[in-house]
Amino acid sequence: MVEPATSTIEQLSLGDYASIIGLIITLVGFAVTIYNVKKSRSSSEQAKESVNKMQSDLRRIDTVTDLTSAINLADEIKTLQRTNAWELVPEKYSELRKKLISVRESEKALNEDHQKFIQGSITQFSSSEKDIDVHLKNKTSPDSSKLNFLVSKHADNLQSVLVSLKVEIGNNYEL
Amino acid sequence: MSYEKLAKIAELLYERTKNNNIKWEATESHDVFQASFSHSSVRIEETQNKFNRHETDIEITVINEDGEVVEQFTDEDISELLEKSYQKNGGYTKKARRDALGVDVTLDEIIEVLSSTDNNLIDDDDF
Numbered sequence: 001m002v003e004p005a006t007s008t009i010e011q012l013s014l015g016d017y018a019s020i021i022g023l024i025i026t027l028v029g030f031a032v033t034i035y036n037v038k039k040s041r042s043s044s045e046q047a048k049e050s051v052n053k054m055q056s057d058l059r060r061i062d063t064v065t066d067l068t069s070a071i072n073l074a075d076e077i078k079t080l081q082r083t084n085a086w087e088l089v090p091e092k093y094s095e096l097r098k099k100l101i102s103v104r105e106s107e108k109a110l111n112e113d114h115q116k117f118i119q120g121s122i123t124q125f126s127s128s129e130k131d132i133d134v135h136l137k138n139k140t141s142p143d144s145s146k147l148n149f150l151v152s153k154h155a156d157n158l159q160s161v162l163v164s165l166k167v168e169i170g171n172n173y174e175l
Numbered sequence: 176m177s178y179e180k181l182a183k184i185a186e187l188l189y190e191r192t193k194n195n196n197i198k199w200e201a202t203e204s205h206d207v208f209q210a211s212f213s214h215s216s217v218r219i220e221e222t223q224n225k226f227n228r229h230e231t232d233i234e235i236t237v238i239n240e241d242g243e244v245v246e247q248f249t250d251e252d253i254s255e256l257l258e259k260s261y262q263k264n265g266g267y268t269k270k271a272r273r274d275a276l277g278v279d280v281t282l283d284e285i286i287e288v289l290s291s292t293d294n295n296l297i298d299d300d301d302f
Contacts, residue, residue: 097241097242101240101241104240112213115213115214116198116211116212116213117211119211119212119213119214119215119216119240120200120209120211120216122240122241122242123209123211123216123218123238123242124200124202124203124209125242126238126241126242126243127202127203127218127242128203131203131204143203146203147203150201150202150203153200153201
């Protein structure tokens with residue numbers, strides 16, 4: 001009973017077909033495995049990328065908070081200057097300058113224009129602080145309108161940096 | 176003090192100012208102007224010559240990323256390295272003042288508005 005069956009298989013070359021089919025199934029399986037491996041690697045990379053973007057956004061939110069606080073401090077300085085509370089002003093300028101240095105150091109994604117705005121403000125506020133210190137020492141009165149004009153001008157520049165940073169938050173994600 | 180570097184800075188500032196390739200800003204002093212880069216700034220100011228009070232020097236101040244003054248020199252200090260530095264610097268402080276105060280932008284706008292108004296007046300005229 002076995003012999004006729006073997007003979008039939010030989011006659012029809014069913015062994016060859018089986019080998020070919022086996023090979024095809026193996027190749028398809030291999031392709032599917034490669035596809036799945038790639039897919040899982042891609043998913044893992046995407047997850048890693050999302051985590052990086054989220055970390056970047058969290059840093060940016062901190063920067064936005066610091067920059068908002070710096071702009072509020074600039075408003076406070078204007079009020080102090082307007083009311084001639086000069087003894088309190090140098091310390092505020094120093095605090096403002098430190099905040100801006102911190103913003104620049106923490107946010108590496110600032111473009112060149114933003115960096116120039118921040119550097120310009122740091123330079124001006126540092127100089128205004130020294131100018132007021134000299135006036136206090138000499139017991140003379142600084143020019144409050146000129147100093148307030150400069151604070152406003154630099155605060156406007158910082159505001160434009162703030163708006164750009166706010167717009168970038170969450171912009172990395174695909175919906 | 177590296178006078179070669181200072182002379183180079185003075186020369187490049189002059190070139191950039193001449194070519195409208197630097198942004199000068201007003202400061203707390205009406206005759207001091209500043210330009211900022213990513214991590215540094217410079218200020219220029221006309222000062223009285225130390226030896227001849229009838230002559231004017233140009234003082235350039237270099238400021239670091241923290242807003243601290245790190246270098247200060249006049250065109251007199253670099254006169255041996257930069258030929259006719261006074262003439263060069265003297266020309267560009269005037270230009271810096273015009274840039275910082277937005278003189279040219281303002282003048283251009285006024286000319287544009289006046290030209291436009293002038294046309295309207297002519298159009299509206301019953302001649």
